[in-house]
Amino acid sequence: MNVCASCFNDIELKSFIETHSKDKGRCDFCYDNDVEVVDLYELRDFFSEFFYLFIDDPDGEIFIDLIARDWNLFSHKSDGKVLLSEVLLLLACANYDPEKKVKYMPEIVESISYWEKLKLDLKWNRRFLTDISEIFDLGWDSYFNEQIVLPNETELYRARIHKNAGDIAFKVDEMGSPLKEKAASGRANPLGIPYLYLCKSIDTTFYEIRATFLDEISIGKFVIMFDHELVLVDFTEEVSAFKNMGTLMEYAKSRLLKKYISYDLSKPLRRYDSELEYIPTQFICEFIRYITGTDGIIFNSSLHQGGKNIVLFEQEKVVCVSVEKHQVTNVHIGFKASE
Incomplete structure (x- = not known):
């Protein structure tokens, strides 16, 4: 046929x-x-x-x-x-x-189910002395080798909500990551260890900061500095089983593991959730940072269809070149019945 x-x-x-x-x-x-x-x-x-x-x-x-x-x-x-x-x-x-x-296959289930086991262990059992030997035994360190490179002069964006109406736009040197003393826990960064959260489009920044009607917002445009590039672990790659013929078993384990991690990275914290929910993704970002030596990660936004988020472990390779002030003029809220 x-x-x-x-x-x-x-x-x-x-x-x-x-x-x-x-x-x-x-x-x-x-x-x-x-x-x-x-x-x-x-x-x-x-x-x-x-x-x-x-x-x-x-x-x-x-x-x-x-x-x-x-x-x-x-x-x-x-x-x-x-x-x-x-x-x-x-x-x-x-x-x-x-x-x-x-x-x-059991081999695949064993690899991807360990993520759920690790999440529980980090939140409720051991946090600072977690045994990572099983991570290496499962081959996770090799699963983060799928990386993309953003060349210099790539434009990225960050948004900050103004606390008071009528405030002037933030200065370019106020749009970077916060000082260590002021760095709150985030989906990727632990308390006191600042990462820089950026987006590939201006539109996505509004969704990621959960801007509401009439909010005034500063949007900073960042570029990658001359003679530099960003190497990012890619959680957004297009799935292709056919491309990975010959190594499909390993690809399936890598693909599915990163799918579940990406879901947890992009999942917004609800106002009644505990910051304990951040701990597993903070751990995996630290693991990626020190095992791969990359500059950060890129993953899909769950709040803006088609949007992509970038987390940089350090901000030395990018610079904020301009800031524009915006005001939210329209908000659409979807909803569904819930038990």
Whole structure:
């Protein structure tokens, strides 16, 4: 059966189909005509390795739903269930039902579940003398090697809310990270250890500081200094199982672990939450800082769709070059029923 690139979301898989197609034809899954297609058999090796990540489990999750949630493999254009069923048949799987219940291999579960165990241990058992040997045994130190580099003159932004209406904009030297004596606990930084929290867009800064109607805000524009660059551990990389053929087991552990850490990094603290919730992410940022030697981390904003946040462990490589004062003129609040 023929399949086309439009049936998938995985960028590398789409590219493979487009470059390895020998001719155009009709896709047997989305029914597009005159498109680049390959025989589904050509994807057999990839799916064989990919399916090895899962085992049948009557108490697990529905297979097609788990793939959609964690891997975003199939596009809306194709019927993912039909395509998955055909692949299962192709591989002669004993159970080719795309809605069968599965879970990840024990090796994967062991690695990613340790994050929850570590969070509890840091909050309630041991904080300053945590045994990190298991982290190395699980290979976590290698999972933070996916890094991006921001070149000099990259523009980044930070916002500060004014305490009083009518105050003038903050000065450029007031937009950096606070003094150690004034550094409160943050999602990434411990009490007394200041990090610099930045965003890649001005819009995201308003969401991250939870600006409300008529708030007056100073927005500082930062640039990376000449002859410098920022090396950041990347929690935002585009998921691609196909790109990681041959090392999919390790990639799955890395991908899923960083997904859960990123969720905790971006999760806003509610007014009735304890600052104890910060401790696990503070720990992992300190681990990243000293193990990788990078300048910081980049992760997705949970408050602004498409927004990206950056945390710098030191601020010596960036400088605030200008500050503009803004006022919030409109706020939209979404809500849902809650028990």
